[in-house]
Amino acid sequence: MSNERYIAAKQKWAEKQTAKGVRPRAVASAGRLPPGQKLTIGFPVLDLGVQPDVPHQDWSLTLDGLVEKPTRLSWAEFNALPQVADTSDFHCVTTWSRYDCRWGGVAFTTLYELVRPESEAKFVYFTGYDGYSTNVPLENCLDDDVLVATSFDGAPISREHGGPARIIIPKLYAWKGAKFVKGIAFLANDKPGFWEMRGYSNTADPWKEERYS
Numbered sequence: 504m505s506n507e508r509y510i511a512a513k514q515k516w517a518e519k520q521t522a523k524g525v526r527p528r529a530v531a532s533a534g535r536l537p538p539g540q541k542l543t544i545g546f547p548v549l550d551l552g553v554q555p556d557v558p559h560q561d562w563s564l565t566l567d568g569l570v571e572k573p574t575r576l577s578w579a580e581f582n583a584l585p586q587v588a589d590t591s592d593f594h595c596v597t598t599w600s601r602y603d604c605r606w607g608g609v610a611f612t613t614l615y616e617l618v619r620p621e622s623e624a625k626f627v628y629f630t631g632y633d634g635y636s637t638n639v640p641l642e643n644c645l646d647d648d649v650l651v652a653t654s655f656d657g658a659p660i661s662r663e664h665g666g667p668a669r670i671i672i673p674k675l676y677a678w679k680g681a682k683f684v685k686g687i688a689f690l691a692n693d694k695p696g697f698w699e700m701r702g703y704s705n706t707a708d709p710w711k712e713e714r715y716s
């Protein structure tokens with residue numbers, strides 16, 4: 504962790520300590536911390552109790568649905584695509600946020616250009632090797648900070664954090680980013696995923712506190 508970031512984090516904790524008579528909660532930090540969130544300097548792990556072991560030789564990413572060119576990428580094929588890096592903040596619906604996550608991998612837009620979705624495709628349905636699923640409007644996936652990430656802080660993403668590859672959509676709560684990603688389907692109609700079927704918000708905007716519906 505950089506010294507600068509450490510100092511900023513310490514300062515925020517200090518502000519929280521001195522806010523007397525106030526229940527410990529998020530200190531609004533120059534518009535960076537969404538409402539109701541608390542800054543964490545660790546990196547908690549959230550999953551369904553399964554962290555699938557997917558060796559690179561068994562890994563593939565399937566892109567299908569309403570696309571001109573359905574594609575299944577091997578690990579080597581995936582890694583031969585143009586690589587990008589992006590640093591973003593991570594907001595979990597359980598109220599922790601982590602700043603400055605350094606992700607590397609393939610931009611969602613690169614995959615979009617590769618498979619060429621039909622004009623009817625309006626939603627994206629992600630699936631994971633652990634049986635997880637989540638749904639996102641296509642337009643939310645086309646920002647340049649949306650990645651299929653394979654590295655975190657310069658090293659391969661660990662199994663607990665969703666390796667070999669996970670989806671990162673910084674502008675939405677983190678459950679919208681499938682860890683252990685296995686499939687990306689382009690759909691005309693929305694289809695609720697694992698948590699969306701269990702009462703989580705469909706839209707998941709942390710700035711509007713869209714936690715549960």
Ligand SMILES: Nc1nc2c(c(=O)[nH]1)N[C@H]1C(S)=C(S)[C@@H](COP(=O)(O)O)O[C@H]1N2
Pocket residue numbers: 546547548549550551594595596631632633635636663664665677678679680681682683684
């Ligand atoms: N495949 C899969 N992806 C998932 C989950 C999961 O259980 N399975 N949990 C989601 C939730 S609720 C969050 S907050 C983040 C947590 O990522 P982390 O464990 O790296 O912190 O992954 C999301 N993606």
Ligand SMILES: [Mo]
Pocket residue numbers: 549595596597677678
């Ligand atoms: Mo979460």
